[in-house]
Amino acid sequence: AQSVSQHNHHVILSEAASLELGCNYSYGGTVNLFWYVQYPGQHLQLLLKYFSGDPLVKGIKGFEAEFIKSKFSFNLRKPSVQWSDTAEYFCAVRGTSNFGNEKLTFGTGTRLTIIP
Amino acid sequence: GAGVSQSPSNKVTEKGKDVELRCDPISGHTALYWYRQSLGQGLEFLIYFQGNSAPDKSGLPSDRFSAERTGGSVSTLTIQRTQQEDSAVYLCASSPRRPGTGLYEQYFGPGTRLTVT
Numbered sequence: 001a002q003s004v005s006q007h008n009h010h011v012i013l014s015e016a017a018s019l020e021l022g023c024n025y026s027y028g029g030t031v032n033l034f035w036y037v038q039y040p041g042q043h044l045q046l047l048l049k050y051f052s053g054d055p056l057v058k059g060i061k062g063f064e065a066e067f068i069k070s071k072f073s074f075n076l077r078k079p080s081v082q083w084s085d086t087a088e089y090f091c092a093v094r095g096t097s098n099f100g101n102e103k104l105t106f107g108t109g110t111r112l113t114i115i116p
Numbered sequence: 117g118a119g120v121s122q123s124p125s126n127k128v129t130e131k132g133k134d135v136e137l138r139c140d141p142i143s144g145h146t147a148l149y150w151y152r153q154s155l156g157q158g159l160e161f162l163i164y165f166q167g168n169s170a171p172d173k174s175g176l177p178s179d180r181f182s183a184e185r186t187g188g189s190v191s192t193l194t195i196q197r198t199q200q201e202d203s204a205v206y207l208c209a210s211s212p213r214r215p216g217t218g219l220y221e222q223y224f225g226p227g228t229r230l231t232v233t
Contacts, residue, residue: 004158034221043119044207044224090158102147102166102211103175104222106158 002027002095006107013081014115021076021110023065023091033074034092034104035065044090050074061085086114118142120225122208128231129198137193137228141210148191149211149222150183154204162206165191198232205229 003026013019025031035047048059055067065076074091088111092104121140129135141148150162161175165185176182180198185191195202209222 006158036224043226044209046221046223049221092159102220103149103161103164103172104151104159105161106151108156108158 002031002093002105004091004093004105004107006089006091006110008110009108010111010113012113012115015083016080019076019078019081019085019112021089021091021112023074023076023107025072025074025091025093025105027072027093027095029095032094033065033067034094035059035063035074035076036090036092036106037087038090038109039087047076047089081112081114083114083116085112087112120208120210120223122206122225122228124228125226126229126231128233131200131232132197134194134196135198135230137195137206137230139191139193139208139210139225141189141191141208142212142223143189145210145212145223146188147211147213147220147222148185149209150191150193151207151209152204153207153227159207162193195230198230200232203230203232 005024007022033050036044037047038044048057050057050067058064063078067074088109090109091107094104123138146167148165151159153159163183164172180196183193205227207227208225211220211222
């Protein structure tokens with residue numbers, strides 16, 4: 001079975017600070033990886049995704065994530081955060097050998113608060 | 117274009133009553149999922165529909181939960197004899213299938229917040 005761990009439950013940063021949110025997964029095969037964001041009062045939106053190829057993926061709003069297979073990690077980064085980045089961030093994994101059930105397994109989320 | 121829509125946005129019900137939650141996926145999306153988000157927890161998979169295939173019900177927490185998808189489009193999640201632990205936000209997602217690869221991302225609706233009193 002696949003699982004996802006997000007160890008940072010709540011992160012508080014000042015504007016312009018750099019951000020890194022941790023995500024580790026457990027799965028014995030090839031994976032697809034995702035970061036979703038949920039802004040206050042809004043629904044989940046896809047931030048970025050990794051299917052294959054270059055392990056450094058770039059998403060919307062200046063976010064990027066790096067897939068490190070040896071560490072089973074897919075950490076989210078942004079060099080300079082803005083107040084508008086305040087949201088909840090969810091890491092998710094899909095095992096590609098699960099073809100036939102394409103469900104996502106999510107982490108418990110990290111709440112990010114940016115102080116102006 | 118229009119995204120995934122869900123109704124109602126909020127539902128308050130008494131313990132023991134049945135509820136129905138509705139999901140309208142993005143037009144043309146063949147896959148539809150239901151997830152549940154409980155307070156302080158991540159999203160928990162409930163059920164998955166893909167085209168005309170039999171649904172994957174492996175995430176349904178009990179036999180009080182059921183779902184159907186009519187005509188390959190709209191889906192209804194039904195919870196019978198609701199319990200307080202059923203209180204959560206129920207999210208629906210849909211996805212297309214990329215030709216040739218089977219790879220795709222999921223697009224989420226706004227959710228239905230269910231409160232069982």
